[in-house]
Amino acid sequence: MSAPNKSYDPVEVEALKPEEIERLRDEAIAAFAAATDLDALHEAKVAHTGDRSPLALANREIGALPPAAKADAGKRVGAARGAVNKALAERRVALEAERDARVLVEEAVDVTLPYDRAPRGGRHPLTTFAERLMDVFTAMGYSVAEGPEVEAEWLNFDALNMGPDHPARSTQDTFFLKDADSVVLRTHTSGVQIRSLLAAAEPPVYVICPGRVFRSDELDATHTPVFNQVELLAVDEGLTMADLKGTLDHMVASLFGEGISTRLRPNYFPFTEPSAEMDMVCFVCRGESVGNPDRPCRTCSSEGWIELGGCGMVNPRVLVACGIDPNKYSGFAFGFGIERMLMFRHNVEDMRDIVEGDVRFTLPFGMEI
Amino acid sequence: MRVPLSWLREYVDLPTGETGRDIQAKLIRAGLEVEGVEQLGADLKGPLVVGQVLAIEELTEFKKPIRYCQVDVGDANGTGEPQNIVCGARNFAVGDKVVVVLPGAVLPGPFPIAARATYGKTSEGMICSARELGMGDEHDGIIVLPPEYEPGTDAIELLELVDEVLDIAVTADRGYCLSLRGVAREMAIAYGLPLRDPALIDVPPANSYGPLVKVEDPAACDRFVARSVVGVDPAAKSPIWMQRRIQKAGMRPISLAVDITNYVMLEMGQPLHAYDRHRIDGAITVRRATAGEKLRTLDGVERTLDNEDLLICDNSGPIGIAGVMGGAGTEIADAVVDPETGEVNGTTEIVIEAAHFAPVSIARSARRHKLPSEAAKRFERGVDPEATKAAAQRAVDLLVLVAGGTAEAGVTDVVAPRPVHSISIAADLPDRVAGQEYGRETVVRRLQEVGCTVVGTDVLVVTPPTWRPDLTDPNDLCEEVIRLEGYENLPSTLPNVPAGRGLTDAQRLRRRIGVALASAGQVEVQNYPFIGEAVLDGLGIEAGDPRRVTVQLANPISHEEPSLRTTLLPGLLGALHRNVGRGSTDVALFELGRVFRVDGTAETLYRAPRLPVDRRPTEDEIAQLDAALPRQPYRVGAVFAGSRDPQGWWGKAQAWTWADAVEAARTVADAAGVELTVRQDQHTPWHPGRCAGLYVGEQLVGHAGELHPRAIKALNLPERTCAMELDLDLLTAGGAAKAEGPKISTFPVATQDVALIVDDAVKAADVESALRTGAGELLESLRLFDVYRGESVGEGKKSLAYALRFRAADRTLTADEASAARESAVAEAATRVGATLRG
Numbered sequence A: 001m002s003a004p005n006k007s008y009d010p011v012e013v014e015a016l017k018p019e020e021i022e023r024l025r026d027e028a029i030a031a032f033a034a035a036t037d038l039d040a041l042h043e044a045k046v047a048h049t050g051d052r053s054p055l056a057l058a059n060r061e062i063g064a065l066p067p068a069a070k071a072d073a074g075k076r077v078g079a080a081r082g083a084v085n086k087a088l089a090e091r092r093v094a095l096e097a098e099r100d101a102r103v104l105v106e107e108a109v110d111v112t113l114p115y116d117r118a119p120r121g122g123r124h125p126l127t128t129f130a131e132r133l134m135d136v137f138t139a140m141g142y143s144v145a146e147g148p149e150v151e152a153e154w155l156n157f158d159a160l161n162m163g164p165d166h167p168a169r170s171t172q173d174t175f176f177l178k179d180a181d182s183v184v185l186r187t188h189t190s191g192v193q194i195r196s197l198l199a200a201a202e203p204p205v206y207v208i209c210p211g212r213v214f215r216s217d218e219l220d221a222t223h224t225p226v227f228n229q230v231e232l233l234a235v236d237e238g239l240t241m242a243d244l245k246g247t248l249d250h251m252v253a254s255l256f257g258e259g260i261s262t263r264l265r266p267n268y269f270p271f272t273e274p275s276a277e278m279d280m281v282c283f284v285c286r287g288e289s290v291g292n293p294d295r296p297c298r299t300c301s302s303e304g305w306i307e308l309g310g311c312g313m314v315n316p317r318v319l320v321a322c323g324i325d326p327n328k329y330s331g332f333a334f335g336f337g338i339e340r341m342l343m344f345r346h347n348v349e350d351m352r353d354i355v356e357g358d359v360r361f362t363l364p365f366g367m368e369i
Numbered sequence B: 001m002r003v004p005l006s007w008l009r010e011y012v013d014l015p016t017g018e019t020g021r022d023i024q025a026k027l028i029r030a031g032l033e034v035e036g037v038e039q040l041g042a043d044l045k046g047p048l049v050v051g052q053v054l055a056i057e058e059l060t061e062f063k064k065p066i067r068y069c070q071v072d073v074g075d076a077n078g079t080g081e082p083q084n085i086v087c088g089a090r091n092f093a094v095g096d097k098v099v100v101v102l103p104g105a106v107l108p109g110p111f112p113i114a115a116r117a118t119y120g121k122t123s124e125g126m127i128c129s130a131r132e133l134g135m136g137d138e139h140d141g142i143i144v145l146p147p148e149y150e151p152g153t154d155a156i157e158l159l160e161l162v163d164e165v166l167d168i169a170v171t172a173d174r175g176y177c178l179s180l181r182g183v184a185r186e187m188a189i190a191y192g193l194p195l196r197d198p199a200l201i202d203v204p205p206a207n208s209y210g211p212l213v214k215v216e217d218p219a220a221c222d223r224f225v226a227r228s229v230v231g232v233d234p235a236a237k238s239p240i241w242m243q244r245r246i247q248k249a250g251m252r253p254i255s256l257a258v259d260i261t262n263y264v265m266l267e268m269g270q271p272l273h274a275y276d277r278h279r280i281d282g283a284i285t286v287r288r289a290t291a292g293e294k295l296r297t298l299d300g301v302e303r304t305l306d307n308e309d310l311l312i313c314d315n316s317g318p319i320g321i322a323g324v325m326g327g328a329g330t331e332i333a334d335a336v337v338d339p340e341t342g343e344v345n346g347t348t349e350i351v352i353e354a355a356h357f358a359p360v361s362i363a364r365s366a367r368r369h370k371l372p373s374e375a376a377k378r379f380e381r382g383v384d385p386e387a388t389k390a391a392a393q394r395a396v397d398l399l400v401l402v403a404g405g406t407a408e409a410g411v412t413d414v415v416a417p418r419p420v421h422s423i424s425i426a427a428d429l430p431d432r433v434a435g436q437e438y439g440r441e442t443v444v445r446r447l448q449e450v451g452c453t454v455v456g457t458d459v460l461v462v463t464p465p466t467w468r469p470d471l472t473d474p475n476d477l478c479e480e481v482i483r484l485e486g487y488e489n490l491p492s493t494l495p496n497v498p499a500g501r502g503l504t505d506a507q508r509l510r511r512r513i514g515v516a517l518a519s520a521g522q523v524e525v526q527n528y529p530f531i532g533e534a535v536l537d538g539l540g541i542e543a544g545d546p547r548r549v550t551v552q553l554a555n556p557i558s559h560e561e562p563s564l565r566t567t568l569l570p571g572l573l574g575a576l577h578r579n580v581g582r583g584s585t586d587v588a589l590f591e592l593g594r595v596f597r598v599d600g601t602a603e604t605l606y607r608a609p610r611l612p613v614d615r616r617p618t619e620d621e622i623a624q625l626d627a628a629l630p631r632q633p634y635r636v637g638a639v640f641a642g643s644r645d646p647q648g649w650w651g652k653a654q655a656w657t658w659a660d661a662v663e664a665a666r667t668v669a670d671a672a673g674v675e676l677t678v679r680q681d682q683h684t685p686w687h688p689g690r691c692a693g694l695y696v697g698e699q700l701v702g703h704a705g706e707l708h709p710r711a712i713k714a715l716n717l718p719e720r721t722c723a724m725e726l727d728l729d730l731l732t733a734g735g736a737a738k739a740e741g742p743k744i745s746t747f748p749v750a751t752q753d754v755a756l757i758v759d760d761a762v763k764a765a766d767v768e769s770a771l772r773t774g775a776g777e778l779l780e781s782l783r784l785f786d787v788y789r790g791e792s793v794g795e796g797k798k799s800l801a802y803a804l805r806f807r808a809a810d811r812t813l814t815a816d817e818a819s820a821a822r823e824s825a826v827a828e829a830a831t832r833v834g835a836t837l838r839g
């Protein structure tokens, strides 16, 4: 470093000659442009803008100039350093962008790699189907009632107008408990209906009773000794068969879509009078397969209707057995098997698949149905 | 009930164009369950004609004897020449009339007929059996016709081969439809046409010189009609028309007398019985059996009678179970041909019984003796007591007409007085039940159509017809009106249901548990609740364990599994085994369901009172009903085998372990909003060192962990199978804690790690509990992040490393405050479990 020299003429300081400064500036800019990566740029930066770079040294020489020359030299050096720094910054941005782009390319992965790590779970469609039904009816104001699976015969049969000689009360249909008197595995959830009526001080009673029931059938493609039912009971003043029909229509439209309705056919059940068999319009062909051999329908066997289950007006004798005045109150009830509904709604061909607990059956049904 | 249309049309003049399908639709709407319409002879095509066998050549060179026949078929073959036919049957002789199908015809199948070479001859058609013509499934050779038909006569018409048959599933309340008479009545109403009632025939009045009958139990037999016919030709056979109707109705023609009783039963619904009069000893008596009495019934079975059985007897003892099945001893004898004289010997004098029995008595006897006969089926559902005389008359007429008999003048008719049962209903009751206005006039007309007599205006006094014993209550009458007006015409309305409260807490909890466990990778199953000793043995559950005290079934599906489950594990492990066997080796299953537990030996258990149904049971009686039932708590269980995280490009497989089983229990408890405490436990069938007892407070609610290797081996399960089972009722007994809205501190967290050395036997839960207590209020959370065993910590020791997070609600903690809390935590751990700070 030169010592201050008060009588120095600026033009005589080599490093501060205008042409020299321009050269240094251009050299630096060229070096930055020549740098192909950030490391090279860093080297060029140290060489051309560092403390020992010619421009830095030149800058220091300014102090030695006479005051008259200082401003002029300072301006020139400052402009050159400004241009150099600008070039450096621009080059850095460009190189960083290049580097970032390269890194992202290098970090690319095969996103199609399978990632089947998390174990897959699922809920049984019998459960979710029953829930779906409960939701339809709780939305209408019904409550969901439950009761024991081992049930007293009075609640499972007698109170439902199924007297001691009713054919269902035989070992061919009903599981009886060993060494027991009048206790069975419930053959329907109707006992829960009776319990609901007994529990209510006075109607109205609007309940839906889902649950497991038992009949002494062997397991085969269409039968199972243990199955799930949903039964409904409404007891109130002035209930009619038209109300029953409307409730059924609402249910099938909720489950199978607008425009699907039901029809009733006379039938016989001890616990309802009048009684009916209920069918719904086939939700697949909507009846268009009937008499149309070109468009057969597997779901309804081209009948146009699908059988759902039994229903009717609560037999006044049932109300009497529950201490409810049949002259003041009337009611309707229906019931059907969830397995059967699951089979035709989801095209399940074999009952055994529903009951055997094979995970391959259950998984596709997910969490809701 | 199978109903041939050709027969049905005898009673109602249906429009000729009406098909079986049309009638089916009409009857279904009226409430008859017409399950199908069978099209008889739909694909049948002639020529099918009567032939007479002219000559038979026996061909003996084949494995079975074959006949080469020349058969006269009249002009049916166009030439009038005999037809050459090969036939394998042997039940015919030269001169017999047979049914011949000629080339060009099509038999049911469809089975086209052509002349063809067989057994070295050319067969120009076939001699037909009943089966080949779709008439029945008899195997006994070809049809031999009565001699009166001319060769060449069209057999399709003769044998009434083309017809439609309705197949009706008759419900328990419509016994009258187990007859042509009943179905015809429904059809007449459905079409608005008059009915020709077959029971409206001339019947002579009862007199005192008919067969002797004594009824000792008039409550069980309120009507007994007996008639007799003499001079019956034992050789007489049922005419073809009668046989065909019986066949089409689904029964088998047997012999003339039996066919006639069956025919009349099908026609009128009244079961009849025919006795050989020579084999009855004295008066016919109706009485209850005395226990131990025996009877050989028509089917050849010797039956021991119950004192509830209603019997038909004579001086020799029982000769039939009333309304169910006759005895072999008084059966109509088979016709036997005397080989020397050619005379036919057999029954020539017949007594016809047409009686009315109490349905319950018949039902019980039929069930007791496992004899669901056609007669019992009808009596059980109710038979028209007023049709007895007409039915007996009809049988007598047929015996006279077809068998050349002579009706005796005696008519026995034992009648017990029957009260007339009338029902009073408001004339608008059907309207109120249906929710639709029919009006009094329609109501009265419909009731009259079904046969009721109706009087009154606002209140109708209705007397049902004798063939409708099912009409007992006002609502029964409403159903008649509503069904005939058409269920399909009911309006569709919705009741005003009061506002509901949605699902109960318990119901919502089960949903949350299902979703939580399924989201955690488990698959729900619903297993049968049936178990046997074998699986309890396999699990190693010992005698005296409450899970050994099972509810047992009297009539289980399998005698291997006669009990109801006391734990969910057998079903879950069975399903696990099935899945693994089918190749799903990495599997986690759960089930939500009831188990059945017997606690103690209360005398009330399994003893449910038989209560009346004409009133509400008292609260005490309801309590007795409940006391008869075992406890049926809800449980949740889960089982695990194989990998939870399979081997993949990310690394090695991670197995389902005891810890996942415990975690599943925590998942359930979280869903229930209950704090679960885990303690080391030993409980069958879990591994004694890998079994967690699950507690809510001091209440044990279940177990989780790895199964005992012995149980795994005994039940053939994958190694290291794990399981969890929780009693939901116990889990939620204390109710769920209501979540308190947490106060969120925004001051910075101070994190401190600590590694403690403790004896190997010390439980992590105890260390954690000590740390929490010691750390005090500033502790926000604590997490065990490492467990280390090795030389550096010493033999029989382990190092537990915890990350402690401290935070205050109102200030930034200083380093000193955090360190002080940490030291206090360590000090507490040192005091409680002898922990020392590592390194």
Ligand SMILES: [Zn+2]
Binding pocket: A282, A283, A284, A285, A286, A287, A289, A297, A298, A299, A300, A301, A302, A303, A304, A305
């Ligand atoms: Zn369809």
